[in-house]
Structure formats: structure tokens, C-alpha cells
Amino acid sequence: MEQKNIPDVVIRRLPVYLRVLENLPEDFHENVISSFELGERSGVTPAQVRKDLSMAGAFGKQGLGYDIHVLQDKLKKILNLDKEIRVAIIGVGSLGHAIARYITQRYSAERDYHLRLVALFDTDPGVLGEVIGGIEVHHIDSFREKARELKFRMVVIAVPAEAAQAVMNECAVAGIEAVLNFAPVHLKAPEGIRIHNTDLSIDLMHLAYYL
């Protein structure tokens, strides 16, 4: 199958596969990996792996498996990681801080693709002007201007719940295309923006059920 309208559930698993390929142990000397092995390391059944990869337009060789390097490239391409992805973070509290660190550390230098942190925003004079991973914290008032200037299309929201909707609106006017929201409110996507809502406390409560 070729990659037309890949369902979102599948898309969500592709980065997991990619992560596995990138972190194969030293002693993994094959240059090929089977759907069994890849599934094992991704927490997915082999059948699922093959189905997903075929939808993604990847192809392996019968009797052998998938060429690791080829598969990696294919996945990066689909996920747009063959281009540099420029990201801004709004809200530089402890969570925003941690995310900034995470992005700069995990995606720079040695990787052959980048998720690049290009801007940080807040309103608190206490953090304004601070520099994290080489990036300065700007006032949110300059958001629209900076968005144009630095050409980022993806934003991480890490502000308090009360401020999140206003920030979202600001993103909308600035032409942002994708938002990862950590504020504990369900933000709904204005026209043409893709939002993923994520909330640590919801994960904790979810787990609590199983105690």
C-alpha cells in the first residue's frame, strides 16, 4: 500500500519504530531487522508492524526483514524529519524549562535530523531575558513578530491552564500549524491547526485506576 491517508493511530506508532532503530544496541550487528524484532522492541505485534510499515509505504525483503538504514530514512521522510523542524515554547516555568532542555539536548548535534528550538516566550519578568540552550526568553507580545522572523510552525504550550486559550488564539493568528499543549485544559483546534493535548496529571490518574 502507498502512503495515502495513513490513519492517525499508525502515524503515532511510526516515531516509536524510528526511536527503536536509532537506539539499537551496539551489539546489534545486522543491517536488517525483522517485524518480530522491531515489534518486540516497540511493544507492538509483528503483524501490526508489517501492516503499519506497508501503509507507510516501506518495504522489506521476504525472508530477511527491513533494511535498517532504508527504513529509518523512510520514516523520517514521512514524519517530515528530513527537514529541520523549528519549535517554539510558550511558558518557561519548570515544565517549559525541562522541555527546552530536552529538545536542545536530544535533537541537536549528533543526530542527522533536527527538531530545533528557536524561541521561548513568557510574560514573567523573572524569566524574561534568561537564556536556555542558547535561546533567550522573549515577551509573548513579540510572538507574532518572532514567528514571522524565525519561521517556526510548531509550538509547545506550557503555561497555566487559565492562560492557555489566549495563547492558543495568539498561535492561530500567527499562523502556527501544530501545537502540543501541556496546560491542563482541553484546547480545541481552531481552523487548520493540529493540537495534541497532553497532561501529566491525567496520566497519573489513569494509572491510579490500576492500583
Add this chain to the structure above:
Amino acid sequence: MEQKNIPDVVIRRLPVYLRVLENLPEDFHENVISSFELGERSGVTPAQVRKDLSMAGAFGKQGLGYDIHVLQDKLKKILNLDKEIRVAIIGVGSLGHAIARYITQRYSAERDYHLRLVALFDTDPGVLGEVIGGIEVHHIDSFREKARELKFRMVVIAVPAEAAQAVMNECAVAGIEAVLNFAPVHLKAPEGIRIHNTDLSIDLMHLAYYL
């Protein structure tokens, strides 16, 4: 329907509903909420809300909706939030720090239920002994002992990928029941432990697809 074997997809939405109920705006003067209103605020269809709540054994009144207070209690009960939930964090880098802050700030004091942070662990001498939200950072070597002493059954893992599996094993022997893993590896659950894997970079790559 009564709450036997509620599917995990449903359980995952219950905390979302609970969060909505807790954060209803000041000017929301009703003491009752309809599946339409609740769905709207949760990003879920009204039919879904009713189905979920009926599986959870909650009940509303035809023509009116759900009593907010009653529903809140019901959801808390199901999610075990009627008891105090004691949580430990392993790995006090910037992410561990942020999570610690988040838990102590969001779940203490004014809420009538608690997710209580009771212990922090690391190996880095640089953070050992540091106190966050009133909790001291202990060496991981004392984990088993502290687990017994402080009776926490839920753990958040925020260590580097390489260390995660070892930490997981340590949790298993210490009798931990639920783990929220932020390390960028898929950890699989040893016998009797519930694990949720979560990874910021996977969310970012997932979103990148839609750019």
C-alpha cells in the same frame, strides 16, 4: 451497566471528565451538567460521554443531566482518588524536577484528594540531598527500604534511557504496582506491574507529520 471490566480507553477519559468538573468556570451556576456540555469541554461527543459514564456506573437524570458533585465523587472513587495516592519519582533531572513541582503544586492543599509526592531518588551526587517541595532526594540504593517505609505504590521514571530498564527492575522487586515512564525507551511490564510509556519527543514527531 455496572463497572465491571471497563475498557482502558474509557478509563483514560474519566480523568478528563473529572478535570472538567473541577475547573468549571465561576459563572457556571448549575449544579448539574449535561452530556453535551461535558462533552464539549472534554473534546468528546455527548454519546461517548453517556456511554462512558454509564460504564463507570454513574447516573444522571433524564431531562437534566448529571449532578456535578455526585459525578465528581463517583469518578474519584473509580480512579481510587478517594484514597491518598503516594508517588515517588526516580530521576531528578530537569524533567524529574518539573514533575515533582507539578505534583506538589497541583495536588496539595485545596484539593479534596491527593496525589502525594513522598520520595525522590537519583544517583547524581549533585542533586542528592536537595529538597524539592519539602521532599529530599535520596540515593536510589535506598529505594527498596524507602518503598517499604513510605508505602508508595506508584513511581514516575524520569531517568536517561540507558538507566530505565534497571530502574524498572528495581521497582519490580520493591513491589511497585504502577509506573509512568518518561525515559525514551519502551519498557515492558514485568508480571503484575502496570506501565504507561510516555515520551515528549514521540509527541513532537507525531505532530511533525501534520506540518
Add this chain to the structure above:
DNA sequence: TAGATTGTTAATCGATTAACAATC
């Protein structure tokens, strides 16, 4: 070649949506 593993189709399973009688 023989053995292994893919890609894909068909079967199953589960989740979401629609619809509506019951009833507040």
C-alpha cells in the same frame, strides 16, 4: 534449495455513533 519473513487479504474484535424509548 530450504527456511524465513514479507505484504496483503479476510476474519475478528472492539470502539464509536446513531437512534429512541424511558423518564425526569
Add this chain to the structure above:
DNA sequence: TAGATTGTTAATCGATTAACAATC
């Protein structure tokens, strides 16, 4: 009462799993 909204059943939709012919 009339209007609104639940709880639940049945219909639909979609995702996962099984199975196996194709083929490296």
C-alpha cells in the same frame, strides 16, 4: 404537562489479528 436529556441497544465504522501465498 411539554421539553430535555438520559441509558441502552443496535448499526456502523475502524483497527487489530490471523493466515498464507509470494519470494528473498
